[in-house]
Amino acid sequence: EKADPQKTAFLLRKAWTLYSVTPLYGFRRARLRDYARLLGAFIAAEKQKGLAVEVGVELDIKVALSSLADIRGSELDQAALLVQLSSRSRGSSRNSEDKPVWWGWFCSVFGDELSENVPEHFTCLPLFLSHGAESYTALVGSWFQKTFDCCFRRLAISPLNLSWMVAMWAGCKLDRAASAVELVFSVPRLAQPLDISYAIHPEDAKALWDTVQKTPGEITQEEVDVFMDCLYAHFHRHFKIHLSAAKLVKISTAIASAHCDGIVKILHSQYLPGVLMLLTELAISQIQ
Amino acid sequence: HLATSLPLPSERDHLRPRIDLVVFMIDIKSKYSLKNVETSLAHVDASFFLGKVCFLVTGVGRVNACSIETNAVCKLGETYCSPVLFCELELEGIRAATAQRLVRMLGICAGHIPGVSALSFVSLMRKSDDD
Numbered sequence: 059e060k061a062d063p064q065k066t067a068f069l070l071r072k073a074w075t076l077y078s079v080t081p082l083y084g085f086r087r088a089r090l091r092d093y094a095r096l097l098g099a100f101i102a103a104e105k106q107k108g109l110a111v112e113v114g115v116e117l118d119i120k121v122a123l124s125s126l127a128d129i130r131g132s133e134l135d136q137a138a139l140l141v142q143l144s145s146r147s148r149g150s151s152r153n154s155e156d157k158p159v160w161w162g163w164f165c166s167v168f169g170d171e172l173s174e175n176v177p178e179h180f181t182c183l184p185l186f187l188s189h190g191a192e193s194y195t196a197l198v199g200s201w202f203q204k205t206f207d208c209c210f211r212r213l214a215i216s217p218l219n220l221s222w223m224v225a226m227w228a229g230c231k232l233d234r235a236a237s238a239v240e241l242v243f244s245v246p247r248l249a250q251p252l253d254i255s256y257a258i259h260p261e262d263a264k265a266l267w268d269t270v271q272k273t274p275g276e277i278t279q280e281e282v283d284v285f286m287d288c289l290y291a292h293f294h295r296h297f298k299i300h301l302s303a304a305k306l307v308k309i310s311t312a313i314a315s316a317h318c319d320g321i322v323k324i325l326h327s328q329y330l331p332g333v334l335m336l337l338t339e340l341a342i343s344q345i346q
Numbered sequence: 347h348l349a350t351s352l353p354l355p356s357e358r359d360h361l362r363p364r365i366d367l368v369v370f371m372i373d374i375k376s377k378y379s380l381k382n383v384e385t386s387l388a389h390v391d392a393s394f395f396l397g398k399v400c401f402l403v404t405g406v407g408r409v410n411a412c413s414i415e416t417n418a419v420c421k422l423g424e425t426y427c428s429p430v431l432f433c434e435l436e437l438e439g440i441r442a443a444t445a446q447r448l449v450r451m452l453g454i455c456a457g458h459i460p461g462v463s464a465l466s467f468v469s470l471m472r473k474s475d476d477d
Contacts, residue, residue, distance in 0.1 A: 182393075214410035216410050216413070218412055218415060246375075279418075300378045302376065302381060303376045303379070318410070
């Protein structure tokens with residue numbers, strides 16, 4: 059299913075911090091307005107307690123919960139759930155607009171593996187993405203954990219998974235000029251940390267992947283290994299450095315970029331479902 | 347005796363004592379270490395693969411830093427009929443336990459334990475495969 063590009067435009071080009079979320083108990087889609095009110099009250103109460111989220115400026119936080127019906131993989135997936143925090147500074151005129159300060163959304167794209175085995179009254183939305191101040195993420199997270207008995211955990215991305223992503227995304231067909239494919243490595247065990255950035259022309263990367271991939275639409279671990287080994291060998295030939303001994307920490311393609319700390323940026327709406335499907339899979343394997 | 351790769355330099359062959367056990371160390375965070383072990387394996391005499399070789403995978407405590415698929419290492423163990431041990435060197439308890447295991451294995455390979463030979467490792471492995 060293709061997501062409506064207008065509605066999902068705000069998802070692109072933002073750095074999202076990833077979390078895995080266990081199934082929510084007792085969540086009802088019909089009560090979104092109630093939940094928004096309760097969450098708003100919770101945030102205000104926490105601020106009264108002195109857990110200030112903004113220093114200096116007096117801000118009212120308004121909470122909005124909505125469903126993103128287009129963001130799902132199959133009929134078995136729950137539609138994505140968006141939480142948006144906006145601020146309206148007190149003392150300004152009545153016509154002042156709300157300024158969005160924080161976004162968080164739960165989604166599941168082909169997360170059947172999890173939703174198949176889950177008992178009644180549980181809602182599966184294993185992937186959570188947030189953008190905005192960490193203090194707001196903590197507040198929203200703790201309200202959801204208390205209300206729906208779920209558990210949030212930061213989702214890290216291993217070098218193994220990053221290499222899958224770069225191989226998959228570098229091989230995607232793009233109609234217009236794409237940005238370079240970049241891999242960033244961190245060299246371990248040095249007195250001063252050293253980062254190596256390896257940039258490849260996107261057409262060269264795609265050409266390489268096309269020679270490696272045997273069946274279109276299918277990717278195997280062996281193919282990803284061959285792709286990466288070619289990149290490592292090329293680099294070694296020129297610089298005599300074994301990148302395979304360093305830690306791959308970040309990859310960047312025209313489709314999306316991903317950092318091992320679990321931060322992704324999605325750049326192309328056409329591939330949004332594909333990226334979310336991969337991230338959903340990672341979230342589910344962290345939960346299980 | 348520690349070496350970064352095989353073959354060992356031939357100049358010191360006459361000074362080297364008998365080798366009873368070869369432990370190949372693979373760091374799960376380094377693809378390079380796996381490649382290095384794979385090329386070094388070619389330099390090991392076939393007779394060693396009767397229980398005198400084992401693979402030691404380190405760094406398994408940090409799942410989020412792995413650059414190697416554990417399936418690939420297990421397959422390596424199967425191909426060479428040698429046990430694969432997993433450990434985390436950064437944890438003192440596991441480090442000590444792993445060292446004790448290796449010393450025990452070495453004792454058997456050197457023939458110091460009566461009634462048990464290195465060949466037992468091979469038959470132990472085959473048994474678990476058939477199950």
